[in-house]
Amino acid sequence: ERVLLTGGSGFIASHVLDTLLDAGFQVVVTARSDEKGRTIAESVKPHQICYAVVEDIAKDGAFDHVFQIQAPFDYVVHTASPYYLNVQDPVKEFLDPAIKGTTGLLRSIKAHGPTVKRLVITSSSAAVLNPDNHPKVYDETCWAPTTYEDAINHPAKNAYKASKVLAEKAAWEFVENEKPNFDLAVINCTYVFGPIQRKLASLEAMNTSNHRIRDMIQGEKRDGLDPTAPVFTWVDVRDVALAHLRAITVPKAGGNRFYVVGGHFSNKQIADIIREKVPSLADRLPADAVDDLPDDVFSFNNSKSRQVLGIDYTSLEKSILDTVGSILALFPDA
Numbered sequence: 635e636r637v638l639l640t641g642g643s644g645f646i647a648s649h650v651l652d653t654l655l656d657a658g659f660q661v662v663v664t665a666r667s668d669e670k671g672r673t674i675a676e677s678v679k680p681h682q683i684c685y686a687v688v689e690d691i692a693k694d695g696a697f698d699h700v701f702q703i704q705a706p707f708d709y710v711v712h713t714a715s716p717y718y719l720n721v722q723d724p725v726k727e728f729l730d731p732a733i734k735g736t737t738g739l740l741r742s743i744k745a746h747g748p749t750v751k752r753l754v755i756t757s758s759s760a761a762v763l764n765p766d767n768h769p770k771v772y773d774e775t776c777w778a779p780t781t782y783e784d785a786i787n788h789p790a791k792n793a794y795k796a797s798k799v800l801a802e803k804a805a806w807e808f809v810e811n812e813k814p815n816f817d818l819a820v821i822n823c824t825y826v827f828g829p830i831q832r833k834l835a836s837l838e839a840m841n842t843s844n845h846r847i848r849d850m851i852q853g854e855k856r857d858g859l860d861p862t863a864p865v866f867t868w869v870d871v872r873d874v875a876l877a878h879l880r881a882i883t884v885p886k887a888g889g890n891r892f893y894v895v896g897g898h899f900s901n902k903q904i905a906d907i908i909r910e911k912v913p914s915l916a917d918r919l920p921a922d923a924v925d926d927l928p929d930d931v932f933s934f935n936n937s938k939s940r941q942v943l944g945i946d947y948t949s950l951e952k953s954i955l956d957t958v959g960s961i962l963a964l965f966p967d968a
């Protein structure tokens with residue numbers, strides 16, 4: 635069976651791609667340039683994949699040619715969406731690619747992908763959490779209240795969050811209103827750690843959520859750790875990738891969102907794991923950091939992801955050590 639995977643150059647997508655290929659799927663990835671497409675194809679050898687160039691997912695009809703040239707597809711997995719911290723223009727940089735990218739893809743599938751049975755979208759805990767008013771326990775029934783206006787008024791705090799929650803809502807609304815030929819499953823993963831892409835060009839090009847590990851092992855936090863807040867939950871990227879695969883292969887996953895979260899963490903716990911298990915890096919870490927994980931931190935219920943998708947969550951220690959190992963393997967002078 636054939637899968638279209640958007641945003642193939644991304645961190646999470648690289649693991650989704652490995653997982654799909656290992657499960658025997660044929661995969662076509664989208665990338666923003668020929669060069670990026672070739673790099674992705676190179677990274678999965680001896681597996682063979684095709685790529686299609688989609689320069690900007692925010693453009694009208696951005697995906698149409700992919701369906702016209704590369705179809706038929708049985709499934710589509712949509713991971714492409716901007717995720718970085720330095721926002722200048724919330725609409726152009728975040729809201730348009732996330733929301734128009736998602737609705738444009740849905741329209742392309744409906745118009746040109748009659749064989750598609752399911753679309754899996756990588757949403758986020760950003761579409762679940764309500765940091766100003768945490769419930770006791772988060773689960774799939776929770777929705778972030780962030781609006782388009784919040785993103786315009788406070789881009790640094792809200793552009794990414796609004797982009798994720800509004801894109802996800804638009805997808806559910808599309809399926810509800812248009813009753814297309816495919817159903818929808820959504821992965822709401824929380825903050826993701828794990829091995830970096832095998833062909834990552836530079837340490838600067840590393841995905842956002844691994845930065846805190848990169849920065850620690852480069853000695854940038856030797857004088858003290860940043861606050862962990864507001865992020866206190868994490869998940870391993872290989873669990874996230876498996877959740878995407880199972881969202882395709884488990885029939886009853888359709889029509890559901892899945893809150894994919896492995897546990898709580900703090901920056902001090904990460905530093906302690908690295909200090910204990912990789913002593914050669916110990917002098918780059920702060921000697922006596924304070925643990926800022928609050929006693930009354932919000933809790934989460936990940937039972938739906940365990941029961942329906944069969945996820946058995948990776949430990950923080952394994953995830954951190956494998957991340958560090960992957961960085962040092964590719965960049966020994968880090």
Ligand code: NDP
Pocket residue numbers: 640641642643644645646647665666670688689690691692713714715716717731756757758759760798822823824825826827841842843
């Ligand atoms: P990456 O930055 O590694 O991947 C983002 C991908 O989206 C890249 O392939 C990027 O292409 C592509 N992309 C971004 N904007 C556009 C655009 N306008 N047109 C075409 N392609 C675009 O991030 P992650 O792998 O971490 O994130 C992947 C998905 O997972 C996102 O949807 C993100 O919101 C979600 N997510 C991530 C979490 C995390 O902690 N990492 C947590 C929860 C959700 P290029 O490489 O060319 O820039």
